[in-house]
Amino acid sequence: MQTNYLLPHKYKKAGWFLFSIGVITGLLFMIFELEPDFFKIKVIQVFNSDTDFQGNKESFFSIIKNNVFDEIISIFIIIGGLLVGFTKEKVEDEFIYKLRQDSLVWAIIINYFVLIFAVLFIYDFTFLDVLVYNMFTPLIFFIIRFNFLKLKSRSDEE
Known part of the structure; x- marks a missing residue:
């Protein structure tokens, strides 16, 4: 691939x-x-x-x-x-590709749930702070999820 x-x-x-x-x-x-x-x-x-x-x-x-x-x-x-x-990754196969894709989709969905929560319940300048932090959350969620799934798959293999 x-x-x-x-x-x-x-x-x-x-x-x-x-x-x-x-x-x-x-x-x-x-x-x-x-x-x-x-x-x-x-x-x-x-x-x-x-x-x-x-x-x-x-x-x-x-x-x-x-x-x-x-x-x-x-x-x-x-x-x-x-x-x-x-x-x-050192070994970039279809399984890693699938993990990467799933993690990216998951990160975007969770990011927008966080944003919806902020729109509904956070106001004024605090909302602007949340928006600033929100620009990092897709990357952070993706990295956490992708590495968690990689680690989990390694432990399942053993």
């Missing part, structure tokens, strides 16, 4: 490293609200709809000073998660 969309297996270790660092740092960021001053740099902002002190509203392509710590954490989680989830 041909899986052209999967990366070579050698990227899996780098993926786990980035994903682990991103998740651990993200949890620390979320719990302790860390924002080290070292990460406050000038960045390009594509669009801004906030009103400033002079009454200026929408602006395109402006340079602002921003703490990019949370953006770096997000990039680590996303790139690491994609590498973990979409690199080939």
Whole structure:
């Protein structure tokens, strides 16, 4: 079976490293609200709809000073998660392909159940926080489910 969309297996270790660092740092960021001053740099902002002190509203392509710590954490989680989830296994057969496919479908369905729950029961700015975290949940659910099914299938073989 041909899986052209999967990366070579050698990227899996780098993926786990980035994903682990991103998740651990993200949890620390979320719990302790860390924002080290070292990460406050000038960045390009594509669009801004906030009103400033002079009454200026929408602006395109402006340079602002921003703490990019949370953006770096997000990039680590996303790139690491994609590498973990979409690199080939040592043995990439039809069974692994089926596990991967089932896990991906399961992750999307669970993700949208979480989102429906949030839409119905979470409001105001807390809802925006849930939406931010919700962009990571499909990858996280997929990785957990896929690795759980792989581990379970190995233990059933023994």
